[in-house]
Amino acid sequence: MExxxxxxxxxxxxxxEEKSVGESPETWGTLAKSLKAVYTxxxxxxxxxxxxxxxxxxxxxxxxxxxxxxx
Amino acid sequence: xxxxxxxxxxxxADLIRAKRLSPVELIRSCLDRIEKVEPKVLAWxxxxxEETLAEAERLERLLQAGTSLGPxxxxxxxxxxxxxTAGLATEAGTKILKGFVPSFDATxxxxxxxxxxxxxxxxxxxxxxxxxxxxxxxxxxxxxxxGGSSSGSAAAVSAEMCLGAFGSQxxxxxxxxxxxCGVVGLKPTYGRVSRYGILPFAWTLDHPGPxxxxxxxxxxxxxxxxxxxxxxxxxxxxxxxxxxxxxxxPPSGLIVGVPDRYFPERSxxxxxxxxxxxxxxxxxxxxxxxxxxxxxxxxxxxxxxxxIMHVEGAAAHLDRFKxxxxxYSPKLKALIEAGMLVPGVSYLRAQQVRAVAIQAxxxxxxxxxxxxxxxxxxxxxxxxxSTGDPVFNLPFTTFGLPALTVxxxxxxxxxxxxxxxxxxxxxxxxxxxxxxxYESATEWHTRRPPL
Numbered sequence: 477m478e479x480x481x482x483x484x485x486x487x488x489x490x491x492x493e494e495k496s497v498g499e500s501p502e503t504w505g506t507l508a509k510s511l512k513a514v515y516t517x518x519x520x521x522x523x524x525x526x527x528x529x530x531x532x533x534x535x536x537x538x539x540x541x542x543x544x545x546x547x
Numbered sequence: 548x549x550x551x552x553x554x555x556x557x558x559x560a561d562l563i564r565a566k567r568l569s570p571v572e573l574i575r576s577c578l579d580r581i582e583k584v585e586p587k588v589l590a591w592x593x594x595x596x597e598e599t600l601a602e603a604e605r606l607e608r609l610l611q612a613g614t615s616l617g618p619x620x621x622x623x624x625x626x627x628x629x630x631x632t633a634g635l636a637t638e639a640g641t642k643i644l645k646g647f648v649p650s651f652d653a654t655x656x657x658x659x660x661x662x663x664x665x666x667x668x669x670x671x672x673x674x675x676x677x678x679x680x681x682x683x684x685x686x687x688x689x690x691x692x693x694g695g696s697s698s699g700s701a702a703a704v705s706a707e708m709c710l711g712a713f714g715s716q717x718x719x720x721x722x723x724x725x726x727x728c729g730v731v732g733l734k735p736t737y738g739r740v741s742r743y744g745i746l747p748f749a750w751t752l753d754h755p756g757p758x759x760x761x762x763x764x765x766x767x768x769x770x771x772x773x774x775x776x777x778x779x780x781x782x783x784x785x786x787x788x789x790x791x792x793x794x795x796x797p798p799s800g801l802i803v804g805v806p807d808r809y810f811p812e813r814s815x816x817x818x819x820x821x822x823x824x825x826x827x828x829x830x831x832x833x834x835x836x837x838x839x840x841x842x843x844x845x846x847x848x849x850x851x852x853x854x855i856m857h858v859e860g861a862a863a864h865l866d867r868f869k870x871x872x873x874x875y876s877p878k879l880k881a882l883i884e885a886g887m888l889v890p891g892v893s894y895l896r897a898q899q900v901r902a903v904a905i906q907a908x909x910x911x912x913x914x915x916x917x918x919x920x921x922x923x924x925x926x927x928x929x930x931x932x933s934t935g936d937p938v939f940n941l942p943f944t945t946f947g948l949p950a951l952t953v954x955x956x957x958x959x960x961x962x963x964x965x966x967x968x969x970x971x972x973x974x975x976x977x978x979x980x981x982x983x984x985y986e987s988a989t990e991w992h993t994r995r996p997p998l
Binding site for chain 1: 751844846847850851853854857865868869872878881882884885886887888889893895896897898899900901902903905
């Protein structure tokens, strides 16, 4: 697990301590439960994820702009 | 006339329209109320009294000249501090965004202003709208949490510092604080309200929505700001919203489903007993109560929502986290670090499972018109280190269904508890009709905290 964590953190360019200050056992427990749960549901091979992609018209695209708050 | 701050939004709007109450008078009353109770409740990140009064004077002049901007003309509103407000700081409860002043309004804020609302200020939020709490206290008992993440919006309306407010829900951040604070709150259908200009937490789970003292007030607020927005693709296909026209239509004959699991075993006795009384009232009002079995995929769908929130939360924060990770509070830091380690295939699996659960819920809604549950498992927990548990709200956030909470009673310790009514996608009108008739038959929503 620690190897995976180091590898992913390295790829993303994030410095994660081996025992992070913010890390709490309940976060990992919660996530492990969720990960297991989503593999208990049998899926139709044609099942699509609940994400939609809608491409903008040029007019809509031009209406975007301004400050996005990124530091 | 009673103190203007005590009015409901619809009462104030009617009086302003009839020129029996001036926007300036109303704003002054709310500012006086803020001065009196805000030191105890701490619901505001910032208020702008001078600008607010100037705007009230402008709106008053317009009225005198015979122009009303719309149904919210002169109504003081609070907005969660993750909504962009042009020229007014938006800091999201974090030192990382200290001093950040957007150059434009979020679509919700823009539409509020166009409908004549007055932005009284920005309400507090947990850090970046996750679980690290704000300093806000529950107006019903200052030693208890108001819930989160829209802590300030719920507390400000409950303490009558403004007549309505906006927040957002990614797990349970509207329904939970509204119920804990004894006010009405709505998480609309995903796609009903534009998310443009609101700091994202999880793109496929974020829902903006209103808080107010009554169901009618919520309907006015929602009608004022809902509708397609070219800047938020999720809103493009939303059908037209007509709430007020059908609000008073009798809901007799509606079939109300009550889940046979998940909710009963998690409900505190005080919540369970208030909910039992609700069902009697609904039945007395002509609705048919039917116990229903939730789809098999319900729980897995909820877990899918949790997984999606971790991954999308990590993705939304990644750049900031790389630059300033040490400044993040513990709970959000843990979510980001965990979320970035989830394999991409598992995230997509979660979205597939979510789609399966949504489809199964559609099947359930062929047998019933509405689903009724308690809004939270318990009344507001004691202490300010936690904002409570969104376990009763996350399912409907994940499935994108509209959910309304209305006060349904009080615990023996005097804390409010809320009813949650859930409808089919984009059928807010039906949810509102049931909420409105329940509210009219009870008096829980008229009680105010002893501040």
